[in-house]
Amino acid sequence: MDATDASLRARFDALWARTVGTPGAATWRALDAGYGAADRHYHGWPHVAALLTGHDSVRAHPDFADVDGNAIDLAIAFHDAVYDTARADxxxxxxxxxxxxxxPASGDARVRAAIAMIHATAAHGPSADPATRLLLDLDLAVLGAPRAVYAAYAAAIRREYAAVPEAAWRLGRAQILDRFLARPRLYQTDLFHDRLEAAARANLAAEAARLRAGPTE
Structure with a gap:
């Protein structure tokens, strides 16, 4: 385990103790069976770490003063724990x-809130819950990243779907991007909208255009 993994593990153990109240070793192993898998080219531990870092960077912002940061971190830790590209659930x-x-702690309000947030990542639709809006924006923050970072993200997603034939991938992925671009807003919080909306739309449109242009070789 390298220093980054050790730091993430220590953070998770502390979070689990605060929110569930039991040792986190067995739960970490359950998470690592997913996030640590060799086919997790994007939806692995680095993705979880990136969302936690992103959350840390806005945690003190006045817009998020009333959200439960622990519930968000718990949702981040589990939101892609199961990721099978052949399934829709x-x-x-x-x-x-x-x-x-x-x-037994699954009935606690904080855990129930995290479970609800994880379900919300299925559609990434509009939410009336401030914590859910923040979680969803954190999850989509990569769409508004600098072009090289976005390109690496898109390439990693393609590797996760390596079993999908190229023509089908290009068509399906472009349709997904189009649905995002058709939304009035990609980001639900004003902070993320102001910071990332324009860049995200440019990234999505550029990728969709490349997909429709076909292979370059």
């Missing part, structure tokens, strides 16, 4: 994993 299964691992 990964978010529900990830939420179920949190519920199972939390045991």
């Amino acid at each position: 990964n978010e529900a299964r990830s939420a179920d994993l949190l519920r199972a691992e939390a045991g």
Whole structure:
């Protein structure tokens, strides 16, 4: 385990103790079976770490003063724990994993809030809950990243779907991007909208255009 992994593990153990009240070793192993898998080219531990870092960077912002940061971190830790590219119920299964691992604590308000947030990542639709809006924006922050970072993200997603034939991938991925671009807003919080909306739309449009242009070789 390198220093980054050790830091993430220590952070998770502390979070689990605060929110569930039991040792986190067995739950970490359950998470690592997913996030640590060799086929997790994007939806692995670095993705979890990036969302936690992103959350840390805005945690003190006045817009988020009333949200439960621990519930958001718990949702971040589990939101992609189950990620099977051949299935459409990964978010529900990830939420179920949190519920199972939390045991009796799964009925606590904070854990229930995290479970609801994980379910919300399935559609990334509008939410009336401030914590959910922040979580969803953190998850989509990569869309507004600098062009090189976005390109690396898109390439990693393609590797995760390596089993999908190229023509089908180009068509399906472009349709997903189009649905995002058709939304009035990509980001639900004003802070993320102001910081990332324009860049995200440019990134999505450029990728969609490349996909429709076909292979370059």
